[in-house]
Amino acid sequence: MRTAKIKLSKFLEDEIRGTFAQVITDIKTTEESNTFIKDFFTDTELTLLSKRLAIGYWLSKKRNYENIKTNLKVSSATIAVVSEMLNKPGFKLAIKKMEAEEWANKWAERIKKVTRLK
Numbered sequence: 001m002r003t004a005k006i007k008l009s010k011f012l013e014d015e016i017r018g019t020f021a022q023v024i025t026d027i028k029t030t031e032e033s034n035t036f037i038k039d040f041f042t043d044t045e046l047t048l049l050s051k052r053l054a055i056g057y058w059l060s061k062k063r064n065y066e067n068i069k070t071n072l073k074v075s076s077a078t079i080a081v082v083s084e085m086l087n088k089p090g091f092k093l094a095i096k097k098m099e100a101e102e103w104a105n106k107w108a109e110r111i112k113k114v115t116r117l118k
Contacts, residue, residue: 053094055082060095 008016027033037046051072058068065079085091 051078052082052085053098055079056086056091056095057098059083059086060099 007013023036027036041049051074054072055068055074055078058072059079059082065076068074068079069076086095
């Protein structure tokens with residue numbers, strides 16, 4: 001991963017990262033999220049981050065490297081980097097949120113089917 005060539009003071013870096021985290025926390029709706037993401041990140045940055053999350057999710061679902069490479073158009077090296085990131089708390093949190101959403105959607109569909117039968 002790339003880092004800035006000119007380092008900020010630790011204090012200032014902590015302050016601006018804290019502010020960024022607070023902005024993320026304060027975004028409450030999907031519409032607000034989409035507006036922020038579209039305007040804040042470049043297309044390249046958004047693609048990079050989205051693919052990283054998708055790789056992590058698919059690795060957690062036991063998809064193999066070749067399947068991920070083919071579908072997401074990424075290298076084995078990128079998959080390996082993400083694989084190492086899977087044990088980090090932030091990545092675990094993201095995967096947990098995605099799995100919770102997946103579970104909720106699955107049960108919502110089941111409930112819809114049952115209620116249509118009655």
